[in-house]
Amino acid sequence: MVWAWAVHKEGALLTRLEEAYQYCAQVTRHYENFQVVSRFVPRALRPHFCALYAYCRGVDDLGDEWQGDRLQALAEWERQLRLCFTGQPDALVFVALQDTIRRFDLPEEPFLRLIEANRRDQTVHRYHTWEELRDYCRCSADPVGRLVLALFGYRDEERQRLSDDICTALQLVNFLQDVGRDLEMGRIYLPLSDLAQFGTSVEELLHDYRRGRMNPRLRRCIAFECERAEALFRSGARLERMVPFRLSLQLRLYRLGGQAVLQALRRQGYDPFLRRPTVGPAAKAWLACRALFTIAPRR
CATH class of the missing domain: 1.10.600.10 (Farnesyl Diphosphate Synthase)
Structure with missing residues (x-):
């Protein structure tokens, strides 16, 4: 742009x-x-x-x-x-x-x-392990949350660590949304060791992308990555109880938005090639209501 x-x-x-x-x-x-x-x-x-x-x-x-x-x-x-x-x-x-x-x-x-x-x-177009991909997220995603916290005057290690979990989770959601788009650019953000763990490979991923649907092994790998993102969301959610109310609402909105994309991916059988999993306008309005009315008590 x-x-x-x-x-x-x-x-x-x-x-x-x-x-x-x-x-x-x-x-x-x-x-x-x-x-x-x-x-x-x-x-x-x-x-x-x-x-x-x-x-x-x-x-x-x-x-x-x-x-x-x-x-x-x-x-x-x-x-x-x-x-x-x-x-x-x-x-x-x-x-x-x-x-x-x-x-x-x-x-x-x-x-x-x-x-x-x-x-x-x-x-760098491939990441062999989760640790390598996590290190990339420390550059691509985590700085954003730390800067937002700084706008509110927070620079302590605990809040930054929880923010990192949320930001990395959101980055993983983006990777899962855009598996096909990234392949078009020659990039794969699914760790190669995870593909191997589920008995599949880069070659099989490319083959499934060309035919427009995923085989069961790749679906299980995508499901595994979804659960990794969910675990990070759960870990980072505690930050919402450690910041002022208005920031807490905004952070909760980010998290709920990411989790809604994961849910959309589950509904389509963990197949991002079927369609790009997104959150529609009505769902976004509902998420805003959830953020407002179900916020947890602050610490």
């Missing part, structure tokens, strides 16, 4: 902070399993959620969709990021992001890890 590089509008350089935040808010309308910035987020924090999301969306799109030299594009993205800490960026996303970074004293390292994940995607 070339919006990531937009710095001009009708020939005029957009540098005003208000316009930069408006631009980031537009980016949040990109499809997700859950509403990225819902009314559960305190109004004063919504622009900063949008700035963080626009950064994350941008770096992912460069790593997945950029038609030119992706490593070069990611290097320019990193240059703009570093200017947030050392100078004055000019790309719209970073104009807003710099303000958010300064207001909340956000560290540079989580942002850099997200770039590193997308650099890996250009050269």
